[in-house]
Amino acid sequence: MASLSGRICLRAAAIRNNVTYTPVRFCKMMSDPMEHATGIEKRELLAKAAGNDDPFDMKVFKRGAGTKETPNLIPSAFDARIVGCICNEDQTYVQWMWLQKGTQKRCECGHWFKLVEKAPL
Structure with a gap:
C-alpha cells in the first residue's frame, strides 16, 4: 500500500513540474551504495573493490598433503x-x-x- 501511495505522489510531483520521470531515471539518480554503507558492510565493499572477492574466506579450500609436518x-x-x-x-x-x-x-x-x-x- 505504501509503495502505491509513493508512486502516486511521484506522478503528482512530476505532473506539477512538467517533468517525465521513468523508473530508469530514478535508478540513475540513486547514489553509489558505497556512500551509504557503514561498518562491516562498507569494509566488505571496499575489500571487493580492491579485488578480494572472498573477504571472509568462505570459499572451499583445496586440501593439500596434510601431513603432520605440513598441515x-x-x-x-x-x-x-x-x-x-x-x-x-x-x-x-x-x-x-x-x-x-x-x-x-x-x-x-x-x-x-x-x-x-x-x-x-
Whole structure:
C-alpha cells in the first residue's frame, strides 16, 4: 500500500513540474551504495573493490598433503573455527571439526589441519 501511495505522489510531483520521470531515471539518480554503507558492510565493499572477492574466506579450500609436518593451513581472525573435510571424493557428507588456535588437528581420514592468524576485515 505504501509503495502505491509513493508512486502516486511521484506522478503528482512530476505532473506539477512538467517533468517525465521513468523508473530508469530514478535508478540513475540513486547514489553509489558505497556512500551509504557503514561498518562491516562498507569494509566488505571496499575489500571487493580492491579485488578480494572472498573477504571472509568462505570459499572451499583445496586440501593439500596434510601431513603432520605440513598441515593444511586454515586462516582465521578468531581463536577457533569450524572446518569441514570431505574425506573421500564420492562421500555424501561432511566431517566437521573445530580447530583451535595453536594446535593441529587430525581428521578421521588422516589429513592434518592448523589454524593460522589472519587480520580481521
